[in-house]
Amino acid sequence: MISPYERRFLICGWASLFALLAGSAPLSPRISARAQENTANKKDKSLQAFRAVASVLTSPRCLNCHIPGDAPLHGDDGKPHKELNIKRGPDGRGTPAMRCTNCHQSENAATPHAPPGAPNWQLPPPSMRMAWQGLSTGDLCRTLKDPAKNGNMTLAQLYQHLDEHPLVLWAWNPGPGRSVPPLSHEQFMSKVKEWMDTGAACAE
Amino acid sequence: METTRLVVNGKATELNIDPATPLLWALREKLGLTGTKFGCGMALCGACTVHVDGNAVRSCVTPVRAVAGKRVTTIEGLSADCSHPVQRAWLQIQVPQCGYCQPGQMMSAAVLLAANANPSDADIDDAMAGNLCRCGTYARIRKAIHLAAELARSAK
Numbered sequence: 001m002i003s004p005y006e007r008r009f010l011i012c013g014w015a016s017l018f019a020l021l022a023g024s025a026p027l028s029p030r031i032s033a034r035a036q037e038n039t040a041n042k043k044d045k046s047l048q049a050f051r052a053v054a055s056v057l058t059s060p061r062c063l064n065c066h067i068p069g070d071a072p073l074h075g076d077d078g079k080p081h082k083e084l085n086i087k088r089g090p091d092g093r094g095t096p097a098m099r100c101t102n103c104h105q106s107e108n109a110a111t112p113h114a115p116p117g118a119p120n121w122q123l124p125p126p127s128m129r130m131a132w133q134g135l136s137t138g139d140l141c142r143t144l145k146d147p148a149k150n151g152n153m154t155l156a157q158l159y160q161h162l163d164e165h166p167l168v169l170w171a172w173n174p175g176p177g178r179s180v181p182p183l184s185h186e187q188f189m190s191k192v193k194e195w196m197d198t199g200a201a202c203a204e
Numbered sequence: 205m206e207t208t209r210l211v212v213n214g215k216a217t218e219l220n221i222d223p224a225t226p227l228l229w230a231l232r233e234k235l236g237l238t239g240t241k242f243g244c245g246m247a248l249c250g251a252c253t254v255h256v257d258g259n260a261v262r263s264c265v266t267p268v269r270a271v272a273g274k275r276v277t278t279i280e281g282l283s284a285d286c287s288h289p290v291q292r293a294w295l296q297i298q299v300p301q302c303g304y305c306q307p308g309q310m311m312s313a314a315v316l317l318a319a320n321a322n323p324s325d326a327d328i329d330d331a332m333a334g335n336l337c338r339c340g341t342y343a344r345i346r347k348a349i350h351l352a353a354e355l356a357r358s359a360k
């Protein structure tokens with residue numbers, strides 16, 4: 001049996017709980033709005049970081065080899081490398097007797113206009129072209145994130161590739177007569193990290 | 205000066221030379237292998253082509269340090285007695301005019317045939333596009349490569 005005192009206590013308890021819930025109800029939309037605002041800020045930050053990343057990826061040092069066709073480009077003006085009929089070949093390393101490494105050694109030639117070099121100079125293979133030429137910033141972003149188009153890399157692997165790969169690093173040491181990307185490699189990697197840490201968002 | 209060890213035309217060789225020296229000058233001036241020619245000095249004409257571990261390489265832009273421990277073959281080492289199918293075909297077709305670019309042409313042709321025993325005209329044009337000839341012997345070069353392919357196939 002419940003005594004009248006206990007009944008009163010129970011009634012009061014339930015009433016307090018209802019009051020508390022009723023009182024807290026108006027808080028929910030405020031929290032949700034703040035969460036939405038944070039998400040939107042994070043996305044904006046991510047998009048902004050990727051714009052900086054894209055400024056490097058669309059520099060001639062990257063874009064000359066990330067091409068949809070079979071003839072690489074060269075120079076700051078992206079001339080087709082057609083004077084010697086250079087082709088991608090079955091593995092991205094050229095055709096017999098015209099391999100990329102016939103001329104492109106593991107280091108830059110010191111003479112202006114002579115071939116630049118880095119270890120294993122090559123284009124992406126035809127099965128994974130990683131072509132960026134002509135893409136909008138959003139499409140470039142999606143291509144970069146898509147393992148089917150980026151060489152089967154996760155974002156972590158992509159970070160490591162951009163941080164360490166000799167052909168990527170060559171962009172900042174391109175030899176005489178070639179421009180470097182608009183950000184230093186350190187600034188570039190900090191923007192890549194910021195983009196990834198904020199959700200690796202891509203513009204529509 | 206540093207000592208760079210490599211194998212040139214099958215012979216173990218030591219080069220006491222600045223390792224940044226282009227391989228072309230090491231071959232011509234240190235080893236006396238003057239069959240390999242200087243053309244442009246910028247890997248644009250192919251006259252200096254030699255083989256490094258079986259690949260056609262422009263020796264004018266290849267520093268000696270890049271070939272340490274590797275096998276280099278020059279036109280003098282293509283065969284001991286001019287019996288390489290490319291050499292036989294070149295003689296039979298009488299390809300050269302002035303002859304200056306021909307060692308490079310032959311070295312590139314040999315690499316093509318090692319990779320493709322029966323090249324089409326298009327394969328030949330692709331492979332030989334990096335070897336220029338001021339005399340314009342391209343048609344004879346193409347014909348000689350077809351013949352060399354035939355000679356190599358019939359020798360098997």
